[in-house]
Amino acid sequence: MPVESVPAGDGEYLLQEFLTAVHTAPPSRFPALVERYAARIGLRRVTVYLVDLQQRQLTPLSGGERLPVDASWAGWAYRTLGLRVEESAAGPLIVWLPLVDGADRLGVVGICVDALDGALLRRCRTLVAILSMAISSQRGVSDHLVQQTRTDTMTLPAELVRSLLPPRTVGSARAVSTAVLEPAYELGGDAFDHALTESTLHAVILDAMGHNLASGLTTSIAMAGCRSARRMGAALPDLVRTVDAVLAEWLPEQFCTGIAARLDLLSGVLTWCNCGHPPPLLIRGHQVHKALERPGEPPMGMPATLADAPRTVHREALEPGDRVLLYTDGVTEARTAGGGRFGLAGFTDSIIRAIAAGELPSEALRQLIHAILEGRQQRLSDDATILLVEWRPPGTR
Numbered sequence: 001m002p003v004e005s006v007p008a009g010d011g012e013y014l015l016q017e018f019l020t021a022v023h024t025a026p027p028s029r030f031p032a033l034v035e036r037y038a039a040r041i042g043l044r045r046v047t048v049y050l051v052d053l054q055q056r057q058l059t060p061l062s063g064g065e066r067l068p069v070d071a072s073w074a075g076w077a078y079r080t081l082g083l084r085v086e087e088s089a090a091g092p093l094i095v096w097l098p099l100v101d102g103a104d105r106l107g108v109v110g111i112c113v114d115a116l117d118g119a120l121l122r123r124c125r126t127l128v129a130i131l132s133m134a135i136s137s138q139r140g141v142s143d144h145l146v147q148q149t150r151t152d153t154m155t156l157p158a159e160l161v162r163s164l165l166p167p168r169t170v171g172s173a174r175a176v177s178t179a180v181l182e183p184a185y186e187l188g189g190d191a192f193d194h195a196l197t198e199s200t201l202h203a204v205i206l207d208a209m210g211h212n213l214a215s216g217l218t219t220s221i222a223m224a225g226c227r228s229a230r231r232m233g234a235a236l237p238d239l240v241r242t243v244d245a246v247l248a249e250w251l252p253e254q255f256c257t258g259i260a261a262r263l264d265l266l267s268g269v270l271t272w273c274n275c276g277h278p279p280p281l282l283i284r285g286h287q288v289h290k291a292l293e294r295p296g297e298p299p300m301g302m303p304a305t306l307a308d309a310p311r312t313v314h315r316e317a318l319e320p321g322d323r324v325l326l327y328t329d330g331v332t333e334a335r336t337a338g339g340g341r342f343g344l345a346g347f348t349d350s351i352i353r354a355i356a357a358g359e360l361p362s363e364a365l366r367q368l369i370h371a372i373l374e375g376r377q378q379r380l381s382d383d384a385t386i387l388l389v390e391w392r393p394p395g396t397r
Helices: 008-024 027-040 073-080 118-138 143-148 156-162 213-231 236-250 302-307 343-356 361-375
Strands: 045-051 057-060 084-087 093-101 104-113 169-171 175-182 190-196 200-208 255-264 269-275 281-284 287-291 314-317 323-327 384-391
Touching: 008 027, 008 118, 027 045, 027 118, 027 143, 045 093, 045 118, 057 073, 057 104, 073 084, 073 093, 073 104, 073 361, 093 118, 104 118, 104 169, 156 213, 169 190, 175 190, 175 200, 175 361, 190 213, 190 384, 200 213, 200 323, 200 384, 213 236, 213 255, 236 255, 236 269, 236 302, 255 302, 255 323, 255 384, 281 343, 287 343, 323 343, 343 361, 361 384
Parallel strands: none
Antiparallel strands: 045 057, 045 104, 084 093, 093 104, 169 175, 175 384, 190 200, 200 255, 255 269, 269 314, 281 287, 281 323, 323 384
């Protein structure tokens, strides 16, 4: 029998009741709360799926069968951030909507309905928006949500570094920054950071020497130093010198390479400091325009303090639609299934093909990191991290 929908006049009351309940309940109770609310607004069933750490599977929050990201309608909604309506064998329609925190993809929501019109679709979207905010507010403090996104045991160094990582994707109307890193459960010294202000996109990529707990500590201290300096309004050279000093004081035997970059959202001017790291790549249109190579400087930490030379800030004016790739050497040194090195050409070709096919930047990176892993039978000898920054001012196609 069709579910009776509530009168339109009761919508605000129900919405307020649901908001209060979902923001005060533990995530383990979300499915029950959602089902209760859904029945009162004319929906048959609602299932919340969270994507796993490697973005391969969608796991129902209430338990049950996982869905593949690459071979399901739910996965299509996740990959494209689009709406998909599926006819189910049992009769009702299934509306698949992406679960998104700002620009960061969290998973999908499957909603069963007898029929769909504009008013009911708006209710579905409102429900998903509330769930996105509730899950985002809880995922940093809820072990239940963390466990739902894991499929393997995590090492201590990986646990340390992942506890500090920002969302995979941040974005605004003018720019987006998105990143991936592997091995997901055995990270050593790689990390990334990105943040947005009204005028600036900040991005950092780090690669500490080694692949152990000391590497994780090095990366964690370097990231904390970057954030501390950034939040105090430090210029790029001062930010890097802060990291140099703190690593030299607390971990003098350790160092890390890295790039700290800033993109002016109005002008499109990219500035960066390169500390012994592979140079950024500038992609313009459907080709690598150039590598942003500049004279090398020592890694962050003791080598820099011994050199006692000022850090240099480099500049490049981007054009609308330009993309800048930051990466660690674990990406280009990865091997293909045939035993050859993945290399810079293989790395950039994969990105360019995905972009030419119209993929979202976050989806292009997801596909690329999976291609790298498949070439190594899911095992990497070194951490592989990729961060993509895209400048897209109003009017950009």
